[in-house]
Amino acid sequence: MGTMQNIGLMAQKAEEYGSHPTTFELAEAGTVTVTGEDGVLMSFECEAGDIWRMSRTKDIPIKDWVRLTVERTRIENVPAVFWLDENRAHDVEVKKKVDAYLKDHDTSGLDIQFMNVTNATRFTNARVREGKMTIAVTGNVLRDHLTDMYPILELGTSAKMLSIVPLLAGGGLYETGAGGSAPKHVDQFLAEGHLRWDSLGEFLALAESLRFIGQKNNDSKLAALTAALDVANDGYLDNNKEPGRKVGQPDNKASHFFVAQYWAKALAEGDNAELAAKFAPVAKELTEKEDTIITELLAVEGKAQDVGGYFHPDDAKAEKAMRPSATLNAIIDAI
Secondary structure, X not given: OOOEEEEEEOHHHOOOOOOOOOEEEOOOOEEEXXXXXXXXXXXXXXXXXXXXXXXXXXXXXXXXXXXXXXXXXXXXXXXXXXXXXXXXXXXXXXXXXXHHHHOOOOOOOOOEEEEOHHHHHHHHHHHHHOOOOEEEEEEHHHHHHHHHHHHHHHHOOHHHOEEEEEOOOOOEEEEEOOOOOHHHXXXXXXXXXXXXXXXXXXXXXHHHHHHHHHHHOOOHHHHHHHXXXXXXXXXXXXXXXXXOOOOOOOOHHHHXXXXXXXXXXXXXXXXXXXXXXXXXXXHHHHHHOHHHHHHHHHOOOOOOOXXXXXXXXXXXXXXXXXXXXXXXXXXXXXX
């Protein structure tokens, strides 16, 4: 199946919900009035106990939202859809700004469309069924919903979703969803020494972090390192190296080993001669000693682990628990 990328309007509490400072319960009946520089924008008669929530969208986040959309659409060369409804007053006002800021960018050759939620969903799902990718450009509430729903449809869990958060000042955050499962995974690891957490999101985040740095620095070795990690992540997925759920199966420790093996092999076969020479022997050793390494990793399965704490584990104890293969450690530490 195809996939859905999302560009969410999030900066400066834009489109926020739940904990937003304009969400509160009315202590008594009365009129809630929203006042702007030009006077009263809107007012509503409310009863005691009503929950009032007003989402706000500021100018700077919308401007950056449009910039990110144009950049990502250019990079991916797939359709991007603003999920804005021409019959919804809020969306009409947002679209006015989007239309204005799109004129600041070169959109030639780009497929950027506007649809309401129903039509955007049908359009995206039709492409998903055809194995194609589509970019959804939405507010924060829809962003939260879509980036759970589509990864669950595609991969079974939002824990495998990569979230790239460009910051207004130029930095970036790279993270993965937890899928609500992390506490159970830690409990199982402490009891049985088996960590079934799938680190795919972290592997992808590492690649995107390197790519981000590479976009700001013209470094051929960094580009080669990033390209090789992309190959390794492909190999991880193609060969189904995600952790098993039950004790005695290869777990998170084994999945890290395989990414390291694929990464070293990709570097050894890559175009950068210096990195190829450096990692060719590493790839050879990781391949030849695979059986020994996996045996050593599985040897600790079924044994309780002490990492020195749940929220603040002891680094030395955690490293001992997560790096039980002397063979693998020797290869990695010698690089």
